[in-house]
Amino acid sequence: MHPAAQVAAALIPSIGVGALFWFAMRSIIQADRKERQALARLDAQTQESDRSQE
Numbered sequence: 001m002h003p004a005a006q007v008a009a010a011l012i013p014s015i016g017v018g019a020l021f022w023f024a025m026r027s028i029i030q031a032d033r034k035e036r037q038a039l040a041r042l043d044a045q046t047q048e049s050d051r052s053q054e
Contacts, residue, residue, distance in 0.1 A: 001009075
């Protein structure tokens with residue numbers, strides 16, 4: 001086997017796992033960001049509702 005092919009065969013699985021990890025972490029971080037934005041909107045609506053009732 002050619003040395004370059006050996007290097008590629010050794011690196012491709014690690015790169016693939018790294019890419020999967022990156023996509024998983026990216027989606028988790030985006031979901032967390034969206035959840036925080038939704039909670040902030042809900043808190044703002046609740047505070048506005050409380051002010052209007054006073």
